[in-house]
Amino acid sequence: MTRGLFITFEGIDGSGKSTQAKALGAALAKDGHDIVMTREPGGSPGAEEIRHLLLTGDPDRWSAETEILLFTAARRDHLEKVIEPALMAGKTVISDRFADSTRVYQGATRGDLRATVDTLHDLMIAREPDLTFIIDMDPATALSRGLARGSGEDRFEDFGLGFQTLLRDGFLDIAKSQNGRCIVVDGNRMSDDITADIIAQTIALL
Ligand code: ADP
Ligand code: TYD
Numbered sequence: 001m002t003r004g005l006f007i008t009f010e011g012i013d014g015s016g017k018s019t020q021a022k023a024l025g026a027a028l029a030k031d032g033h034d035i036v037m038t039r040e041p042g043g044s045p046g047a048e049e050i051r052h053l054l055l056t057g058d059p060d061r062w063s064a065e066t067e068i069l070l071f072t073a074a075r076r077d078h079l080e081k082v083i084e085p086a087l088m089a090g091k092t093v094i095s096d097r098f099a100d101s102t103r104v105y106q107g108a109t110r111g112d113l114r115a116t117v118d119t120l121h122d123l124m125i126a127r128e129p130d131l132t133f134i135i136d137m138d139p140a141t142a143l144s145r146g147l148a149r150g151s152g153e154d155r156f157e158d159f160g161l162g163f164q165t166l167l168r169d170g171f172l173d174i175a176k177s178q179n180g181r182c183i184v185v186d187g188n189r190m191s192d193d194i195t196a197d198i199i200a201q202t203i204a205l206l
Contacts, residue, residue: 001088001089001090002090003087003088003090004034004086004087004088004089004090004091004092004093005092005093005130005131005205005206006083006087006092006093006095006127006129006130006131007024007092007093007094007095007129007130007131007132007133007202008094008095008096008097008098008100008129008131008132008133009021009094009095009096009097009132009133009135010097010098010100010101010104010132010133010134010135010171010174010182011134011135011136011137011142011171011187012137012139012142012143012164012167012168012171013142013143013146013156013157013164013167014141014142014143014144014145014146014147014149014157015135015136015137015142015187016135016137016142016145016187016191016194017096017097017135018039018096019191020133020135020185020191020194020195020198021037021039021094021095021096022037023191023195023198023199024094024195024198024199024202025037025094027195027199028092028094028202033092034089034090034091034092035091035092035093035094036082036083036086036091036092036093036094037094037096038078038082038083038093038094038095038096039095039096039097040071040074040075040078040095040096040097040098040101041054041055041070041071041074041075041097042074042078043078043082043083043095044077044078044080044081044082045081046074046077046081047074047075047077047078050070050071050073050074050077051074051153053070054067054070054071054074054155055153055154055155055156056152056153056155057155058155059155059156059158059159061155063110064106064109064110064111064113065113065116067105067106068102068106068107068113068116068117068120069120071101071102071106072102072120072121072124072125075098075099075102075124075125076124076125079125079127083095083127084127095129098129098132099121099125099127099128100132100134100171100174100182102117102121103117103118103121103170103174104167104170104171104174105156105167105170107170108166108167108170108173109159109163109166109167109170128181129181130181130205131181131183131201131202131205132178132181132182132183133182133183133185133198133201134171134172134174134175134182134183134184134185135185135187135194136168136171136172136184136185136186136187137168137186137187137188138188139161139164139165139167139168140161140164141188142164142187143157143160143161143164172184183201185197185198
């Protein structure tokens with residue numbers, strides 16, 4: 001059995017990751033691929049419980065250090081219960097966020113905690129996607145889209161525009177340093193145009 005492909009979507013809040021992940025999943029499924037759609041934080045029952053702790057409540061509820069531990073705990077469960085079994089069964093896994101989000105949100109916004117994030121990742125996760133789409137866009141537009149959803153899971157949106165701008169720079173830095181894995185996609189376009197771009201890039205890899 002050939003190992004499946006692991007694809008992730010990354011970017012700031014409201015940049016269109018969920019929309020594009022769903023569109024890519026639907027296109028690949030139509031083409032006969034066996035697809036597992038998932039998300040972080042969450043994706044497995046235990047990780048979804050940790051998600052609730054992380055995304056609701058006061059922005060100062062957790063320090064960046066505590067967040068690193070909680071996101072990594074959730075990711076470990078998600079990896080063990082959902083991602084690895086699916087990849088081993090030859091399925092294509094599409095995840096809305098993965099470890100790049102921790103590298104940026106926890107590693108590069110509230111002091112330089114990137115070394116801590118990397119150490120814990122190497123110890124507990126030690127897995128990278130085969131392909132990562134980083135959806136890049138204007139933080140003010142993305143923030144207004146994200147908040148307009150009224151999801152009740154806005155703890156990170158509540159840090160404000162300056163925070164989203166730092167995040168955008170952080171994702172672009174990762175794209176530069178990991179350019180064999182990451183593809184930056186311009187998110188300031190009509191949704192269908194972005195999808196066509198992403199499908200073409202994925203098919204080229206498949
Ligand atoms: P994310 O998962 O990155 O937070 P979503 O895919 O949930 O982003 O999109 C956030 C909001 O913006 C949703 O209401 C969605 O319908 C809308 N949206 C997504 N992509 C676009 C686009 N290209 N142009 C305009 N609105 C969009
Ligand atoms: P998500 O539901 O994808 O939010 P959005 O649709 O607004 O992009 O992710 C939830 C939030 O969790 C988001 O603000 C980013 C944050 N997050 C981290 O801070 N670190 C992480 O490791 C992950 C996976 C998410």
